[in-house]
Amino acid sequence: YRTTLRYIVPGLLLYFLSWFILSGRITSINYFIVYMLVVTVGFILILTGGTLLSRIIKDALADDIFNADNETFPQEERLIENEYSINLPAKYRYKGKTRNSWINFIAVFRSVLVQGGPGAGKTAFCIRHFISQALNKPEPYTMLVYDFKFPDLSLIAYNHWLKNKHKYKAESGCYFINFDDLSRSHRCNPLDPVTMEDITDASESAKTILYGLNRSWQKKQGDFFVDSAINFVTAVIWYLRKYKDGQYCTLPHVIEFIQLDYSKMFTLLNMQPEVSSLITVYIQAFQNGAIEQLEGQIASAKIALATLSSPQIYYILSGDDFKLDINNPEHPKVLCLGNNPQKIQTYGAVLSLYINRLLKIINKKGKLKSMLISDEYPTIVADVTTTISTGRSNLICVLLGVQSINQLIKEYGKEQAEVIISIVGSIISGQVTGDGAKRLSEQIGRIMQDRQSLSINRTDTSISKSKQLEAAVPPSKIANFSSGEFAGVLADTPQQPMPLKAFHCMIQNDFDEVDREEKAYKPIPIIRNVTNLIVMKNFTTIKEEIEQIALSEMEKALEDSE
Structure with missing residues (x-):
């Protein structure tokens, strides 16, 4: 402001004092020239000072200290729709x-x-x-919601499905x-033998469950002990998939199977040609008495899967209320x-x-949108x-x-x-x-x-x-x-x-x-009345089924050896 005042104050003085030059009776042209010079200089000084003052005031009044107005840009104002949008x-x-x-x-x-x-x-x-x-x-999506x-x-x-389920072209379901x-839950077997087409499906399932239980393993792919545990679980899943056409191919049966003692377990697994190559290294270690090495290869899988040994989890995973093909045109689902x-x-x-x-199941041609x-x-x-x-x-x-x-x-x-x-x-x-x-x-x-x-x-x-x-x-x-x-x-x-x-x-x-x-939402409905007795009976049945498989197959192996 001092610079501004240095211009404005002298300018005002010169401009207004110039009046005294004309106040007397002056006839000489020199006085008029001096008057015009004084007025002009005063006006220029006022104009210069005013310009500087306006800049300073404008800068002082600038309130966009966060640059918000500058950081704006045109955006889409049209509603653009299509059947999927x-x-x-x-x-x-x-x-x-x-x-x-x-x-x-x-x-x-x-x-x-x-x-x-x-x-x-x-x-x-x-x-x-x-x-x-x-x-x-108008034609609703099929949907998976991880909640x-x-x-x-x-x-x-659930409530939006209730309001719109009539729009599907086939009978739909919400699961x-x-x-x-457990009373408000359906039951579903993720290792459904119908969808387990080859041993790679078993391998992917083994990876998923073990990576989920040991999150650090995702960053250790290729590690000897990690791959050993995955191959071991893969072998068990595929054995149960092939045994009696997958009648016992569920995760609870897999968990119980790996709790068998080594002699029974390896004898059973070796009876399935497609998994024999996966378990050769384990059988050799067992036969050579390298129990510590064997434990190192298998124990991590056994310990991890043992955390899932719960009657509630067994109950849900061993049922078959629905299939995972949510985008099936014949039975669309919200899961x-x-x-x-x-x-x-x-x-x-x-x-x-x-x-x-x-x-893997839904990523196929000819299905509904999901x-x-x-x-x-x-x-x-x-x-x-x-x-x-x-x-x-x-x-x-x-x-x-x-x-x-x-x-x-x-x-x-x-x-x-x-x-x-x-x-x-x-x-x-x-x-x-x-x-x-x-x-x-x-x-x-x-x-x-x-x-x-x-x-x-x-x-x-x-x-x-x-x-x-x-x-x-x-x-x-x-x-x-x-x-x-x-x-x-x-x-x-x-x-x-x-x-x-x-x-x-x-x-x-x-x-x-x-x-x-x-x-106005309706609560999630009760699917069935589930008692603790039902859950424990299912838990015990799975254990007994694995023991029965081991007993019958061991007897068959002894008969074949004779």
Whole structure:
């Protein structure tokens, strides 16, 4: 301000004092020349000082200290729909105004990644709408819902299925897997012999269950003891698949089978030609008396699987209420798998087996469209990369919910996490920090932003303006999102190109309507009355069946040797 005053004060003095030059009766032209010079100099000084003052005032009044107005960009305001799309209403700011927009997921079969920390609003603002809109379609989706905090998502899926089940072209069903309330759970055998076509299916199932029980094993693929345990469980699964055409091919029977003593177990396994090559190394170690080596190879599998030796788990896994072919045109299904945050590792391993078997069964031609929703995806072991890559042509939409990319890397390893992140078509993110925020900011890209710099020195004040490419949504802003505030990038289709794919907005939820809807929800029904006596009888029966198999097959082996 001092520089400004140095111009304005002398200018005002000269300008107004010039009046005294003309106050007398002056006839000489020299006085008029002096008058004009004084007035001109005074006016120029006032003008210069005023210009500097206006710059300073304008800079002082600038209230966009977080650059919020500059970091806005045009977004898609059209509602773009197709028979598969999911559309979320939103509001965004652009050039100081709040405008309506739509987040149009028109290419859902290219898959969706939803990320956001606790309380960011992943479920309330995004996942619940995928469930409700998918089941409200004129021809509803078939669906798998992995419900980490059962029954939150399952209630939404069940009630929307109830309202729309008449829209399916064939009789549909809604099924639940719930290990905590057996009366409200269906029973299903994930090792259904009909779907176990060859020994590779047994190997994949063995990997899934062991990786689920020992999450660190995922990062040790190729390790001798890890592969030994997987081969051992593979051999047991395939033996039971071939024995009496899979009559006893269930996970509970597998768990009980591996508890047999070595002499019985290896004799039985060696009777099946297709698994003999897998167990040769174990038999040799047993025959050579290398019990410590044998224990090292097998004990890790026995100990891990023993944690699943529960009457409740045995009861659910040994039944056959439904098949996992949820997108079967003859019997479409909505399947809800319920986990418990207090028992993540145990239940997560079993649910991972369900999901991996289902992924292989449904990824075929000629099936109905399906949506696979995995809330808190890192809590299960399910390799979805193949499904994301190839499922688009089979009308399979995969939605993965994660709290952060770092969580995904921790559970799946950097290599597999990078693959998943890079192949999903659409990403929508709430509040996240660190690498997740940086990666999202880079994906959204940069926009041309106004830049202004103020320079003040002893004699002058100058303001420079320029335009620069800067991040449209910087990581620091993503780290400070409010609940319901989301940013991301969408995929489109050749038939419905969408130039404005990036978005940063507040998703609009009518919470009053949601509350009214939830109050009218029907609870998950009781499937059957299950007593503790029934559960324990099933548990005992499985143990007795394995003992009977061992007894009868050992007698047969003795007869053959004679």
